[in-house]
Amino acid sequence: MTKDDSSPSDRITVRRMPDRASYDPDTVASILDEGLLAHVGLVAAEGPVVIPMIYGRDDQTLYLHGSPASRLLREGRDTQLCVTVSILDGLVVARSLMHHSMNYRSVVLMGRASLVEDFDEKSRALDLISDHVIPGRVAGTRPHLEKEVKGTLVLSMPLNEASSKVRTGQPIDDDEDYSLDTWAGVLPLGIAVGEPIPDPLLKDGISTPEHITQWSR
Amino acid sequence: MTKDDSSPSDRITVRRMPDRASYDPDTVASILDEGLLAHVGLVAAEGPVVIPMIYGRDDQTLYLHGSPASRLLREGRDTQLCVTVSILDGLVVARSLMHHSMNYRSVVLMGRASLVEDFDEKSRALDLISDHVIPGRVAGTRPHLEKEVKGTLVLSMPLNEASSKVRTGQPIDDDEDYSLDTWAGVLPLGIAVGEPIPDPLLKDGISTPEHITQWSR
Numbered sequence: 001m002t003k004d005d006s007s008p009s010d011r012i013t014v015r016r017m018p019d020r021a022s023y024d025p026d027t028v029a030s031i032l033d034e035g036l037l038a039h040v041g042l043v044a045a046e047g048p049v050v051i052p053m054i055y056g057r058d059d060q061t062l063y064l065h066g067s068p069a070s071r072l073l074r075e076g077r078d079t080q081l082c083v084t085v086s087i088l089d090g091l092v093v094a095r096s097l098m099h100h101s102m103n104y105r106s107v108v109l110m111g112r113a114s115l116v117e118d119f120d121e122k123s124r125a126l127d128l129i130s131d132h133v134i135p136g137r138v139a140g141t142r143p144h145l146e147k148e149v150k151g152t153l154v155l156s157m158p159l160n161e162a163s164s165k166v167r168t169g170q171p172i173d174d175d176e177d178y179s180l181d182t183w184a185g186v187l188p189l190g191i192a193v194g195e196p197i198p199d200p201l202l203k204d205g206i207s208t209p210e211h212i213t214q215w216s217r
Numbered sequence: 218m219t220k221d222d223s224s225p226s227d228r229i230t231v232r233r234m235p236d237r238a239s240y241d242p243d244t245v246a247s248i249l250d251e252g253l254l255a256h257v258g259l260v261a262a263e264g265p266v267v268i269p270m271i272y273g274r275d276d277q278t279l280y281l282h283g284s285p286a287s288r289l290l291r292e293g294r295d296t297q298l299c300v301t302v303s304i305l306d307g308l309v310v311a312r313s314l315m316h317h318s319m320n321y322r323s324v325v326l327m328g329r330a331s332l333v334e335d336f337d338e339k340s341r342a343l344d345l346i347s348d349h350v351i352p353g354r355v356a357g358t359r360p361h362l363e364k365e366v367k368g369t370l371v372l373s374m375p376l377n378e379a380s381s382k383v384r385t386g387q388p389i390d391d392d393e394d395y396s397l398d399t400w401a402g403v404l405p406l407g408i409a410v411g412e413p414i415p416d417p418l419l420k421d422g423i424s425t426p427e428h429i430t431q432w433s434r
Contacts, residue, residue: 011263016287039256039301041267046228047297050258050267052323070233080264084256090411093429097347097358098365106269130314141314141399148315170416182358183423185415187432194307194405199387206400212310215404 012110012163020165025060028162031105032057034217035085036133036191040064042081055083056128060159062109063116063125068153081157083109091187094171095180101167103186109162113155119146122154136211191217229327229380237382242277245379248322249274251434252302253350253408257281259298272300273345277376279326280333280342285370298374300326308404311388312397318384320403326379330372336363339371353428408434 014021022028032055041050056063062083085107092101116122126149127138171184193216196208231238239245249272258267273280279300302324309318333339343366344355388401410433413425 011261016284037303037305039258039267039269039303041256041258041265041299043260043265044228047327048258048260048265048299049327050256050299050301050325052256052301052303052321054319067233082258082265082267084267084269086254086256086269088254091351091432093351093354093413095358096365097343097355097361098369100347100350100354102271102350104269108267110264110266126314130317133317134308134310137310137317138314141312142394142397144314148313152315170414170418177359178418179420180359181420181423183415183426183429184419185413185425185429187413187429188411190409190411192407192409194407196310197387197403197405199401199403201387201395202401203396203398206398208402209400212400212402212404215308 008163009161012108012161014163014165017165020167022164022166023162024164025159027164028107028159029057031087031107031164032062032085033132034105035087035107036217037085038064039084039086040081041084042079054129054133056125056132057159058125058128062157062159063129064113064155064157065126065129065152068151070153078112078114081111081113083157088189089168090189092167092171093183093185093187095173095177095182095184099171099173101171103167103169105164105166107162107164109157109159111157111161113157116154116156119149122152123149125154125156126152134211134215140209140211225380226378229325229378231380231382234382237384239381239383240379241381242376244381245324245376246274248304248324248381249279249302250349251322252304252324253434254302255281256301256303257298258301259296271346271350273342273347273349274376275342275345279374279376280346281330281372281374282343282346282369285368287370295329295331298328298330300374305406306385307406309384309388310400310402310404312390312394312399312401316388316390318388320384320386322381322383324379324381326374326376328374328378330374333371333373336366339369340366342371342373343369351428351432357426357428
C-alpha cells in the first residue's frame with residue numbers, strides 16, 4: 001500500500017452498508033482468529049477460482065499452506081489474492097422477505113502472497129496454522145520432520161489491506177410492516193461440537209487430551 | 218460447456234485428491250441445498266474479489282441476489298464467476314501435524330452469471346433463496362411488493378460446470394506414527410442453533426412459528 005496505514009485503500013473500502021465496516025486491525029485480527037476456513041480467490045487462466053483453505057495468523061501476517069501440487073499455491077505466489085473469512089452468528093428473520101438478513105462477522109483481505117522459503121519461518125507458520133485450528137495441538141504432537149516442512153508450500157500475506165464487516169441485532173423492517181402478525185427476530189447460530197471419535201487404530205490407554213475435549217469456537 | 222454433460226470441463230476438474238471428487242449432479246445439489254453461505258469470486262478491475270452471499274437453487278440453476286448497488290452484482294453479470302460452498306463436518310486430528318485435515322463437503326461452480334429480468338422468474342428466485350435459508354419462511358411471510366422485486370438484482374448461473382469434493386473418516390497417518398502415544402481421531406462439528414430471540418418490537422401474542430423453532434441444518 002502506498003497510503004498511510006490509517007486510511008483504507010480504495011479497493012478494500014466497503015461500499016455496501018459502510019456503517020457495518022471497520023478497518024481496525026484488532027477487529028480484523030479477532031475475526032480471523034475465531035474463523036476456521038478462509039475462502040481464497042485468485043485469477044487463474046480460466047477465470048476466478050475460490051478455494052476453501054485453513055490459515056494461521058502471526059501479528060500482521062496471514063499464512064496459508066498446502067501441497068506443492070495445489071493449483072492455488074502454485075498459481076497464488078506472487079499473485080494478487082483475496083482472502084475472505086466469514087463467521088455466521090445468526091439468521092435475521094424479518095417481517096418481509098426483503099429485509100431478512102444474517103448476523104455475521106467477515107474479513108476481506110487483499111494483497112500479494114509471497115512464498116515463504118526460510119525453513120524456520122515455514123516451520124513456525126505451520127505450527128501457527130495447526131494451533132489456529134486446534135489451540136494446543138502443536139504441544140501435543142511430535143515436531144515436524146524436516147522432509148515434512150520441505151514438502152509443504154507456505155504463503156504469507158500482509159494484513160495491511162483488510163476490511164471487516166459486522167452485523168448484529170434485530171431486523172430493520174419497513175415502518176408499515178411492524179403492524180403485521182408476522183414473527184420476527186433472530187435465530188442465533190454457532191458451531192456445534194460433537195463427542196470426539198477416537199481413531200479405531202489408536203493404541204490402548206491413550207486418553208482424549210484437553211485441547212480436544214475442551215475445543216470450542 | 219462445449220463438452221457433453223457427463224464429462225467435467227477441464228477447468229472444473231479436481232486435481233488435488235481426485236478420489237474425493239464427484240461431478241454427479243445429485244451430489245452437487247445435495248451439498249448446495251445443505252450449505253448456507255456461498256463465497257462468490259469474480260475478477261474485478263483491482264484483482265480477485267470474494268464475497269459471502271446467500272443463494273437458492275432451482276433444479277440446475279443457482280440464483281444469487283443483492284442490491285443494485287452491490288459491487289459483485291454490478292460487475293458479476295455477464296462475467297465469469299466462481300461460486301464455492303463449503304460445509305465443515307469435523308476436525309481430523311492426526312498423529313503428525315502434517316496429516317491433520319478436515320472432514321468437509323464442498324462445491325465449486327464456475328460459469329457466467331446472467332441477469333434475471335423477467336418479473337415472475339425474479340420473484341420466484343427470491344422465494345427460492347428465502348426458502349433455501351429458512352424452509353417454510355415464504356409461506357409465513359407476506360408476498361413481495363412489486364417495488365421490492367424491481368429493486369433487487371437477481372443473477373442466475375447454470376449448474377452444469379460444478380465439482381464436489383467430500384472428505385470423511387479418520388486420519389491417514391504415516392505407518393511409523395501409529396506407534397506414537399498421540400491421540401488421533403475426529404472431532405465432529407455442525408451448526409449449533411440457539412433459542413430464537415423475538416424482536417422486542419414484535420406485536421403481542423405472536424408465537425414463534427415452527428419453521429423457526431424446528432430450523433436445523
